[in-house]
Structure formats: C-alpha cells, structure tokens
Amino acid sequence: MTAARTGNFHSAAFAVFLLGALLAIPARAGSISVPPEATQAMDAIYGGDPDAALAIARSIQHAQPDHPLGYLLEAEGRWWKRYCGAYEVKYGMADAWKRSKEPEDDAYLMLAGKVTELAESRLAKSETAEMHVYAGMGWALKVRVYALRGENRNVARSGVKARAEMLRALDLDPQMADAAAVLGIYNYYVDTLSPMARLLRIFMNIPGGDKETGVKQMETGMNQGVLMAVDVRFVLSRALRQYDQKYEQALSIAEPLQARYPRNAMFALLLGNLNVELGRDAKASEYFHSVLELPVADNGCGPRLRDIANSFLTALH
Numbered sequence: 001m002t003a004a005r006t007g008n009f010h011s012a013a014f015a016v017f018l019l020g021a022l023l024a025i026p027a028r029a030g031s032i033s034v035p036p037e038a039t040q041a042m043d044a045i046y047g048g049d050p051d052a053a054l055a056i057a058r059s060i061q062h063a064q065p066d067h068p069l070g071y072l073l074e075a076e077g078r079w080w081k082r083y084c085g086a087y088e089v090k091y092g093m094a095d096a097w098k099r100s101k102e103p104e105d106d107a108y109l110m111l112a113g114k115v116t117e118l119a120e121s122r123l124a125k126s127e128t129a130e131m132h133v134y135a136g137m138g139w140a141l142k143v144r145v146y147a148l149r150g151e152n153r154n155v156a157r158s159g160v161k162a163r164a165e166m167l168r169a170l171d172l173d174p175q176m177a178d179a180a181a182v183l184g185i186y187n188y189y190v191d192t193l194s195p196m197a198r199l200l201r202i203f204m205n206i207p208g209g210d211k212e213t214g215v216k217q218m219e220t221g222m223n224q225g226v227l228m229a230v231d232v233r234f235v236l237s238r239a240l241r242q243y244d245q246k247y248e249q250a251l252s253i254a255e256p257l258q259a260r261y262p263r264n265a266m267f268a269l270l271l272g273n274l275n276v277e278l279g280r281d282a283k284a285s286e287y288f289h290s291v292l293e294l295p296v297a298d299n300g301c302g303p304r305l306r307d308i309a310n311s312f313l314t315a316l317h
Helices: 003-011 036-046 050-063 069-085 105-125 129-148 152-172 177-190 195-203 211-224 229-244 247-260 265-277 281-293 302-316
Strands: 087-090 093-096
Touching: 036 050, 036 069, 050 069, 069 087, 069 105, 069 129, 069 302, 087 302, 093 229, 093 265, 105 129, 129 152, 129 177, 152 177, 177 211, 177 229, 211 229, 229 247, 229 265, 247 265, 265 281, 265 302, 281 302
Parallel strands: none
Antiparallel strands: 087 093
C-alpha cells in the first residue's frame, strides 16, 4: 500500500460513521425502537433519496423539538448528500476521499451539536444507555465532516468523545449493539493508523484500538443493531476491501445492502468494485451498467456516480 493511499484514507478514516435514527423507548435490552416515520426517512436516505428524508426529519423536529431524533435524521440526510458529492475513484476504489470546507458545513455541524446538546439535557435528568448513544452520535456526525476536510485534530477530539459516550452506553446496557458498532469502527481504524499517526495518537493521549475486536463489534452492530445496521455493514465491507484485501468477505457483507436498497448507486458501485478485485469482470459490468440505469433523485449526485460507473466500465475494456 502506498503512503499516499494510506494517508488519504486515514484522513477520512472516521468518515464512515454513517448514522440512522431512533426513538427514546427501547423495546428490550440492547434494542432501540424506531418509529415508522424514522424508518421511512432512513429507507429514503439509504435508498438514494436523502432529500425525501429531510422533509420527514423536519416534521419530527416540529413535533418533538426537545428530542434529538429529528435533528439526527436531518444531519444524516445532509451527510449522504455531501458524501456523494465527494465520491471519486482513487487507487482503483470508489469512495469519498477528501473535500474542502463547504458553506453548508456550518449548518450540518450545528445540527450535530444540537443532537449532543439535547441528549445531554435528557441525561442530566435521567441517565440512559440510549441517550448516551445519541450524545455519541452527535460527536460522530462531526467526525465525518472533519475527516473529509482533513482536520485530523478535530477528528481525534470528536472521535474520542464519541467513544466515551458509547462506552458509557455499554456500561449501562452491555447488549446495546449500536454502541458496539460505533466502538468497532473506532477500534478498527485506530489500529490501522500509520506509524507517524500512532505517535500523534500517543502524544494526544488518544486511546488505542484493536482491529480484530473492531471487526467483531461491527459484525454485532450489522447483525443486531437497529440504527447502525446499514451504516456499519457499509463501513466494514469497505474496510475489509481497503486494509485487508478480503474481497470475498467484503462482497458477502455488502451484497445485502444492494439487495435491500437496489436504487443506491454507491452500494452498486461498491459491489462492482469488489467484483473487479475478484476478477469477475462480467458481474462487475452488470453492477456498473445498473448505475447508469438508476433514477438518482439527487441531481447533483447522479451525474457524478454515472461518471464513476463509466470510468470503471472503460477500464474493463
């Protein structure tokens, strides 16, 4: 792996903290109950239409202005739009690598702050694992944009705060699979840091990680989680592709994403990319052609993803 490839990916290492939404009434230990309107919003986001989710999120904010749910949903929808805007091919992989500071970042970061603020307000009255997850998600939302902008110190500070909230959530409820998922992402990526980044981590007193533990935690999240199940599956597949070159395993993890959300062009691109790595050019071509045929709701995102699909198809011939 080249130094450039490693450096660029680490600058976005935490950018994979892709989030869902939840309601404040757990159905059982370790589970977060998601209301129908939140499910509808998440399905719109992961189905490739984040703008549809934004309207739902704002209606939830209006109905529950003191609950983090609506703000979390809106931030998630905004993130996927920005993530798609940064999507490009580098080192033979399609991903969001790096993007400059954008005017809309301020509104996004304000939403992230609101998520943590409202969760902390509820925690001051009654401590619950669920609200610690919310508080941690607020910090994780910030991590993603800071990472995309290459602001590594902000990534580290916010990532550590997100980690602390998830650890406390697991202290209160050891079965909280969504908290385990976020900790898994942290553990995996911190353990893959370059030697220079490791020295910086020690200097900044940033807790270490363990990749094997991280994989197990992410697997728990994708199989048992509610709000992180889709996100962490996407994260783990990309991580196994990038760092471990376990393309077959990454493919088996990613396939359910495309099966559930066939209109998400980024999921199709990932599957095509993995099939290329496995030498299955005909299957890869099918996925890339499917991207060209998808009706992408976000006009700013669609042309970019189609260009990426065409670039892969050109490389196959």
